[in-house]
Amino acid sequence: MMGEALTAGAVARRLGVAVTTLRTWHQRYGLGPSRHVPGQHRRYTAEDLDRLEVMRRLTAQGVAPAEAAAWAKRVPVPLDSAPAADPGWAAAAAEIEPDGAASDGASPDGAAGDGAAPGGNTRDGGGHAIPVGRAGPTARGLARAAMRLDGPAQRDLLEMVVQRRGVVRAWDEVIMPVLIGIGERYAATLRYIEVEHLLSRSVTEVLSGVSRPPAGTSPRILLAAADEEQHTLPLEALAAALAENGVPTRLLGARVPPASLSDAIERTGPAAVLLWSQTPHTGNAAQLERLLHGPHRPLLVAAAGPGWVKDTLPAEVSLFGDLQEAIAALTAAATQ
Template sequence: MADEALTAGAAARRLGVAVTTLRTWHQRYGLGPSQHLPGHHRRYTAQDLDRLQIMRRLTAQGVPPAQAAAWAQRMPLPAPESAPASGPDAAAVPGLDSAAVPGLESASFPSSESAGGQPEPVGGRLRGTPIDVVWPEIAGPVTVTTRDGGGHSIRTGRAGPAARGLARAAMRLDGPALRDILEMAVTNRGVVDAWHEVIMPVLIGIGDRYEATRRFIEVEHLVSRSITEVLGTIARPHSSHNPRVMLAAADEEQHTLPLEALAAALAEAGVPSRLLGARVPTQALADAVARTGPEVVVLWSQLPETGDPAQWTRLLSAGHGPLLAAAAGPGWPAERLPAGVVFISSLAEAVQLIAATVPPAEVRGTTRGKRAAL
C-alpha cells in the first residue's frame, strides 16, 4: 500500500468507518489526508491510514477521541514492510503498548453518568427485548443509564472502558472493532470476567435502547454474532477426551449465548462439553443423554414460558440420570424444580460446579486464552 493514495470514501471503506467520521477526525484533530495533487482533492497516504487505524482502535477501546488523536499523531509508525498483522491486543496497534496509554485499562475515563441521566438498576432480564440472555445474578451489580424516547447511544453504567468501547463500536456497526475488543477482553480477563464485566453491560444497554425505541435490532444481531465468533475461538480440549458435559436450551428456548459462554469457559478450564443449541425437545434431549451418558446435563431457560419443570421430570425418569442435573437461567422456577435438580445462578458458579463434578482433562497444547484456528 506504499504507493497507494485513497479518496476519503475509499479510506473510510478500508478502515470500516463512515466518511463523516473521517471528516470529523480531520477537522477536529488534524488526522486528515496529506497527499495533494494539483486539480484533485487531497488523498490519504499509507501513513495517514496507519495513524487513522490507531485512532480507530483506541477509540474502540474506550479512549476519548482527543486523547486517541494525540497518541495517533505522535505514535512512531513502522515501515510498510514491517507493519504487524492486526490482532486483538492494543499492542497490535503499531508501536502501542496498552500500558502506554494512561487509563486504557482503568476506569479513569468519564463514566456514562457524566453524560447526563441517573443510573437505574436493570432487572434480571432484558425486559422483553430480543436478547434476553443474562444469568439471573445480573440483576444485582449491573446498572445502565436510561432516558425516554430516542437516542443513539448504549449506556453501560459503571462498566469500564472496554464495555464503553464495545458499545460505541456496536452503534457504529463496526464488526472489526467489536471483534478486536471482545478478543482482547477474553484474552486478558478470561471468559467469565469478560462476560460479566464487558459483554453483559452492553447486552443490557442494547436491551434498554430497544425498550425505549423499538429499534437497534440490527445492533443486537451484529453484537451477538461477534460474541459467538469470539467465544468459538477458545481452544477446546483435545478430541481424544470424550465430553462428559451436555449443554442444551430448553424446549422452544431460542437464547443460547449464555450456553456458548459456558461452553467456552469450560473449555478454558479444560473441561470438554457438547452444546446441542437452541430449542431441544425433551425427547431429543433424553435420546442424546441415553446415547452418550453424560455426567452433567445443563438445561438453559431464559423465559418463564420455556422453563417448564416437567421437562426435568421426563428426562430424569428415563433411567439415564446424570450425576449433576443443573437448571440454569431465569426462566426456571427454582422452588418447583424436581428433587435432584440444582439451580445455577451464575456463569462462575456453573463453571465451578461442573469442574468439581467432571475434573478437567489434560489439554494438549492449549492454555488459558489460547485460540483455535478459525
C-alpha cells in the same frame, strides 16, 4: 505493507492523527519509532505502524489509552493477522426477545457517549447511546461499535478483552452490560433489534474462537437450551469458559426437544446436563423431571437462567445463579 521506514509526519498522515499525538503515545506509553540510523531521527518500521494502528483503532472505540497501548505492544505480527481488540449470569434476561419483546433487566445509570472519537466512524447509529452503567471504557467502546453496526470493531474489542481478562470477566464486565443496555434502549424506543443481533453474532464468533481441549478428550458435559428456548449466548459463554479450564463440552444449541435431549444423553452418557431457560414460557420443570427419571440419569442435572422458578424445580436439580457457580459444579462433575 510499506518497505521503508517512515517519519513521524508520514505515519501521522497514514493514521489520521496529529504528530503531537504520536509524541504523546511515544512518551507516555513507549509506542515510538524503533529504527535508528546514526545521525538521523528515528523512523517508524512496519511493525511500529501495525502497533500504532491497533492503538488508534482501540482508542477510537473508547478503550482507555493505557489499556490500548498495553494491547498494542503485544502485537508482533502484521495487523491483518493480529487480534485487535458484575450484572450476573441471569442478567441475560435483558436481551431482546426473538419476537421483538424486551425482557426486564437491570438499570445501569450511565451511558456510552454519543458520537465517535477522531479516526472512527462519525455516525453513532442515530444519536442515541447504549447505557452501560459503571462498566468502564471497554464496554463503552463496544457499545459505540454496536450502535454503528461495526462488526469488525466489535470483534476486535471482544477478542482483546477475552484474551486479556478471560471469558468470565469479559462476559460479566463487558458483554452483559452492553446487552442489558441494548435491552433498555429497545424498551424505551422499540428499536435496535438489528444492533442486538449483530452484537450477538460477534459474541458468538469470538467465543467459538476460544481454544478447545484436544479432540481426543471425550466431553462429559452436555449443554442445551430448553424446549422452544432460542437464547444460547449464556451457554456459549459457559462452554468457552469451561474450555479455558480444560473441560470439553457438547453444546446442542437452541430449542432442544425433550425427546432429542434424551436421545443425546443415551448416546453420549454425560456426567452432567445443564438446561438453560431465558423466559418462564420455556422454563417447564417437566423437562428436568424427565432427565431425573430417564434410564441414563446423569450424575448432575442442572438448570440455569431466569426462566426457571426455583420452587417448581425438583429437589435433585441444581439451579445455578451465576457463571462461576456453574463452572465450578460442572468441572467437578466432569472429573468424577
